[in-house]
Amino acid sequence: MKHYHYIFAGAGLSGLMTVYRMAISGRFNDASILLLDTDTKKENDRTWCFWQRGITIWDDIILRHWNTALFASQNFRTDLDFDGYEYNMIRGIDFYNFVLAELKKHSNIAFAHQKVTDFADLGMHVLVKTDVESYTCNKLFNSIYNPALPASQKKYPLLQQHFIGWHVKTDTPAFNAHKPTFMDFSIVQKGNTRFMYVLPFSGTEAIVEYTLFSKDLLAIAEYEEAIKQYLTDKGITEYEIVDKERGSIPMTSYKFWEHNTKNILNIGSAGGWTKASTGYTFKNADKKSREVVHFIQSQNDFTKFYKKNKFWGYDLLLLDILARKNHKGSAIFAAMFKNGKAAPIFKFLDEETTLSEDLAVISKCPKGLFINALLRRMLNL
Structure with missing residues (x-):
């Protein structure tokens, strides 16, 4: 049974951000690191957006950025004053390629395309089982989300930020390339919190997304009919659907960190890293991954990592x-x-x-x- 200093159960956003920061820090060159995930990270499966002042370590892969955006309600429309912030968009495939290219430079970091089936903190080490083999490690970073945990209690409400987005292309200009739509609540709410979200690549190309903050997901046809109607209301009737994306992000203040052990740290959505009130993930994961890498250089007990604020x-x-x-x-x-x-x-x-x-x-x-x-x-x- 092979032993590693660090194992990542899941190589999603939080796992890749954390191991990337470990790699570029130069502080973990003597540590053996294994990432376990069934996904090869070769598809553009999602889009992340975040606002930021100043430079970031992700600047080279920002595909689009904007200095203003439209906000709309049932009663008004306004252009937002960002006052020095930029709203940035990163494609999933660009992020994966950027991180994996760096990891390939480090012989101490390995990636196995295996499904994690179980893990346990045994005190002196952690046992990790996959559908292929088993491993041990000093520390485990787990980003495999267990929906049963927040669903099993009623003290902390659980909602979802759920959405379907269409990447559409038109023959003639139909979008303002310099102004995304941050939230458009002018659409019918149907007893929920529902809005449209538009990220323009150019005058003829954009991601148009129908998003809800609510407990229950919809039938796929309902999201898509809403997008189609929104485009029609904007006078956009002739377009090509280049791609589609779909997601459901947990929004909850459930105390995921209480499931951390001395040697197992839950990260990403599994660790409560998603911003509970908005479902935004990228910025929070970026900050938390930086904190984790700093933490493990001086401390050894993962139960002491999180502090409620x-x-x-x-x-x-x-x-x-x-x-x-x-x-x-x-x-x-x-x-x-x-x-x-x-x-x-x-x-x-x-x-x-x-x-x-x-x-x-x-x-x-x-x-x-x-x-x-x-x-x-x-x-x-």
């Missing part, structure tokens, strides 16, 4: 509201973005604000909803 509580209150009154999402986001100033909200969602800055953002929201949610939490209703 005030933003966990903010996210929980929003999810409490959306779980009970899912149709209120449009009004909440419209109130936040009504004045068009996106930068303070981006900073707040990045969990980088002071208490006074928190209050400035929260004060924009419908106060009754949040006060009621806070009281229900305090009274355990």
